[in-house]
Amino acid sequence: MPDLTEAFLELVRLTSTDLPPDVEASLKRAREQEASGSAAQGALDTILENVTMARQNSTPICQDTGTPIFYVQHPPGWSTTKLKGQIRAAVAEATKRTYLRPNAVDTVTGKNSGNNLGDPSFPTIHFEEVEGEDLIVDLILKGGGCENVGAQYSLPNGRIGAGRNLEGVRKVVLDAVFNAQGKGCAPGVLGVAIGGDRGSSYYASKEALFRKLDDENTDAELAKLENRLTQDANQLSIGPMGFGGETTVLGVKAKSLHRLPASYFVSVSYMCWAHRRRRMTVRGDETTYE
Amino acid sequence: MQKITLPITDDVIRELKVGDSVSLTGVMITGRDAVHKWMIDTFVKKSRKPEGDDEAVYEALKPILDGGAIYHCGPVVAGLDTGAYSFVAAGPTTSIREEPYQADVMQHFNIKAVIGKGGMGPKTLAACSEVPGVYLHAIGGAASLIAQSVQQVLTVHKLDFGVPEAIWVIDVKDFPAVVTMDSHGGSVHVEVETQSKAQLDKLLAS
Numbered sequence: 001m002p003d004l005t006e007a008f009l010e011l012v013r014l015t016s017t018d019l020p021p022d023v024e025a026s027l028k029r030a031r032e033q034e035a036s037g038s039a040a041q042g043a044l045d046t047i048l049e050n051v052t053m054a055r056q057n058s059t060p061i062c063q064d065t066g067t068p069i070f071y072v073q074h075p076p077g078w079s080t081t082k083l084k085g086q087i088r089a090a091v092a093e094a095t096k097r098t099y100l101r102p103n104a105v106d107t108v109t110g111k112n113s114g115n116n117l118g119d120p121s122f123p124t125i126h127f128e129e130v131e132g133e134d135l136i137v138d139l140i141l142k143g144g145g146c147e148n149v150g151a152q153y154s155l156p157n158g159r160i161g162a163g164r165n166l167e168g169v170r171k172v173v174l175d176a177v178f179n180a181q182g183k184g185c186a187p188g189v190l191g192v193a194i195g196g197d198r199g200s201s202y203y204a205s206k207e208a209l210f211r212k213l214d215d216e217n218t219d220a221e222l223a224k225l226e227n228r229l230t231q232d233a234n235q236l237s238i239g240p241m242g243f244g245g246e247t248t249v250l251g252v253k254a255k256s257l258h259r260l261p262a263s264y265f266v267s268v269s270y271m272c273w274a275h276r277r278r279r280m281t282v283r284g285d286e287t288t289y290e
Numbered sequence: 291m292q293k294i295t296l297p298i299t300d301d302v303i304r305e306l307k308v309g310d311s312v313s314l315t316g317v318m319i320t321g322r323d324a325v326h327k328w329m330i331d332t333f334v335k336k337s338r339k340p341e342g343d344d345e346a347v348y349e350a351l352k353p354i355l356d357g358g359a360i361y362h363c364g365p366v367v368a369g370l371d372t373g374a375y376s377f378v379a380a381g382p383t384t385s386i387r388e389e390p391y392q393a394d395v396m397q398h399f400n401i402k403a404v405i406g407k408g409g410m411g412p413k414t415l416a417a418c419s420e421v422p423g424v425y426l427h428a429i430g431g432a433a434s435l436i437a438q439s440v441q442q443v444l445t446v447h448k449l450d451f452g453v454p455e456a457i458w459v460i461d462v463k464d465f466p467a468v469v470t471m472d473s474h475g476g477s478v479h480v481e482v483e484t485q486s487k488a489q490l491d492k493l494l495a496s
Contacts, residue, residue, distance in 0.1 A: 039309060039468055039478075043429050046466065050432035054379075063366045063379035063433040063454075098378045101366045102453050110324070112452025145384040145408070145430065161494060171494050178490045181483060183384050183408035185430040232493050236486040241430060242408060243468070244482045274431040 001079055007280060007287045008090035008137070009097075012068065014289055015139045015278040016060045016099045019051045022213045023189075023250070023275045027051070030187055030240070030247035040245025047240070047273060058099075062185075062274045064143035065100040068116070068123035069206060071138040073130045080127045091116050091123050100141075126203075135282040138210050146188060146272040149180035150205075152198060155264040164264045166225050169194050170232065176268040177233045177249065182242015185272035187250045189213065190229070193267045196257035205269040208253040210277055217254060226252045240273075250275075293464075297357025298402040303422045306469050308476040312426065314403070314465040317444065318359040319351065322383055324455040325448065326391040334394050347447045347457070354459065355399035359426075362388060362406030364454025365437070375443040377460065379433035382407040385425070393417035409470055409479030418473050425471035427478075439465040 027048060034041035054061040068091055072083060092115040094100045104118035105111070116123065130136075153172040155164045160175050162168035173192055180188070193204035217223035229252040239245025250273065259265070279290050294302060296316025306312070321329075331338045333348055340348070365380040385392075385406030392404060393413040402423045404414065407430040418424060428436060440460050447457040470478040 042311065042468070046429040046432045046435060050429070050435040053438070054434040057434060059434045059437070060366050060379040061433060062431040063364060063381050063437075064383065065366070098366050098368050101364065101379070105452065112454070114452070148384065174490060174493055178486055181408070181479070181486070182430075183386060185407070235493060236489050238482055238486050241427065242482055243427075243470070243478060244485070272431060 001082055002282075003086060004083070004282065004287075005086045005089045005093075007282065008087050009093050011137060011139050011278060011280045011289065012090055012094040013058065013097075013099045015141055015276045016065050016094070017058050018055045018278075019061055019274065020277060023273075024048070024051055026213050026250045027187075027273060030250065033246045034240070035245075038245060039243040040239045040241075040247075043240040043243055060099060060101070061276060062143060062272070063101055064145060065103065066141040066143040066276075067103070067147070068100070069140045069142055070123065070125040071207065071210065072125060072127045073136040074127065075131070075133055075135065076129055078135065083127070084125055087123070087125055088117055133283060137280045139278055139280075140206065140209060140271075141276040142206070143185075143272055143274070146184035146270045149176075149184040149270045150202075151176040151179065151268045152202065153266045155266060166221060169266050170225065170229060172266050173229055173252070173268055174232055174236070176270070177238070178236060180270055181238055182240075184270040185274065186238055186242055187240055187247040187273050189250050189271040189275050190233070190252045191269040191271065192229070192252060192254040194254065194256050194265070195259035196265060197260070197263065198265060200257060201265040201267040202269065204255045204257055205267040208255045209269060209271050209275070211253045213251045219256065222254045222256060226254050296359055298359075299357070300422060303402055303424055303473050306424050306472055307474070308469055308472050308478050310469040312467055312469060314359065314426070314467065315463050316358075317354055317459065317461050318361055318405075319354055320361045320363045320365065320456075320458040320460065322362050322364055322455060323387055324451040325457055326388045326395055328448070329395050329398070330391045334398050343447075350447065351457070352399065355401050357400060357402050359403035359405055360395070360401055361428075362404070365458060366433070367443070367453055367458070370453070375446065375458075377437040377440040377443060377458075380437040380440060381431050381433035382428040384408045385410050389414060396421050396423055405467055409477065415471055415475065415477055415480075418471055419475055422473035424469050424473060426467035427470040428465075428467045436465065439463055
């Protein structure tokens with residue numbers, strides 16, 4: 001098994017400093033839709049200038065480099081213990097090189113570890129064994145501001161008038177977007193999971209965020225829901241940074257999980273406009289990034 | 291774009307209205323969750339006794355904050371091993387977490403400008419009228435860009451709070467922000483929330 005520490009370090013650098021092309025294109029389209037000279041358009045101009053600058057200087061797009069969340073798909077025979085050790089070493093090195101801010105705080109003592117290494121679940125690493133030869137590692141850097149405005153609902157919800165169906169899902173997701181206002185750094189991307197238990201549901205809502213913005217859901221019902229939610233959320237006119245405006249969300253990605261007869265959870269993970277996600281693929285001696 | 295130099299006078303504050311773009315120049319500090327709690331507990335409510343360098347830091351901060359600005363920011367900082375600090379990325383953090391503390395901190399130190407993102411609530415809005423002061427919204431996530439306006443890191447206090455939570459004393463030039471809460475009771479955040487609530491009610495009924 002190769003030592004991939006350097007490759008992981010590059011994955012972290014790329015994710016923190018170089019916004020994916022689909023997200024940047026979406027922000028550019030959003031800019032065109034805002035009124036000329038509006039605060040919303042000014043915010044998007046600043047955002048786009050910052051994206052360019054971060055890429056050129058190889059500095060973090062946002063100072064809150066968040067929780068590094070890794071999803072690792074590995075072929076049979078790979079040691080997850082070794083991979084975890086390499087990922088952790090890369091995260092510590094990335095912190096030293098200021099691609100990441102030291103973000104791991106001991107909840108009991110309040111002490112910041114200084115190198116982004118906390119207990120075994122910080123950074124977060126999910127492993128899954130898959131068929132084939134390729135090692136695929138997805139990374140998302142999820143900041144605290146947007147994580148704080150995430151929400152989970154149990155349907156039915158009487159306050160919102162949301163029943164146990166996709167229409168109910170639509171209503172609670174809009175409620176979450178309203179409650180977030182600009183605090184999650186709008187325009188955001190929503191990862192929505194329906195079903196599962198409370199844990200698997202939140203997990204899936206983050207997994208949904210790995211889909212590209214222009215990628216259409218293979219489930220026709222969910223595809224319809226995603227489009228409707230994007231349109232409705234933008235009618236709330238919360239706008240970039242919550243300044244008011246046309247674009248409140250850049251997109252919605254939904255995922256359905258089987259559920260217990262008694263439970264119907266809806267989990268919303270709000271990702272800020274700085275949607276930092278990248279993928280690394282290792283095939284033989286070759287490592288590629290997208 | 292209105293250019294503002296720190297410290298800020300009451301007359302300048304009273305002229306600012308929601309929606310105005312400003313650029314700030316001068317010396318300010320960063321302070322977020324741990325700092326606000328420390329200020330309130332140690333010097334405002336005095337529920338804990340000053341210890342270690344608390345008094346010395348307090349005395350150092352007073353003249354900077356009198357008429358000055360506090361920035362809700364947990365930066366990425368280079369030079370931690372050498373002490374030759376520089377800001378690499380320094381966008382705003384979500385301000386609403388400081389809502390329980392902010393008004394008292396503004397009153398205590400005579401802070402004229404609170405800088406952050408996402409806006410703040412009624413207590414801070416009232417303090418903006420009384421002190422008087424303003425809430426300035428920086429662009430969330432625009433961290434590399436904003437770091438460019440930080441000319442120099444003058445010093446750091448309370449580094450034991452951790453890099454994001456420490457008090458960084460910074461000299462900024464043309465720091466860009468928008469007034470979203472003014473000293474006349476105006477708040478973009480109240481406006482946007484009110485109109486988006488009306489829109490939400492329509493969408494839930496449809």
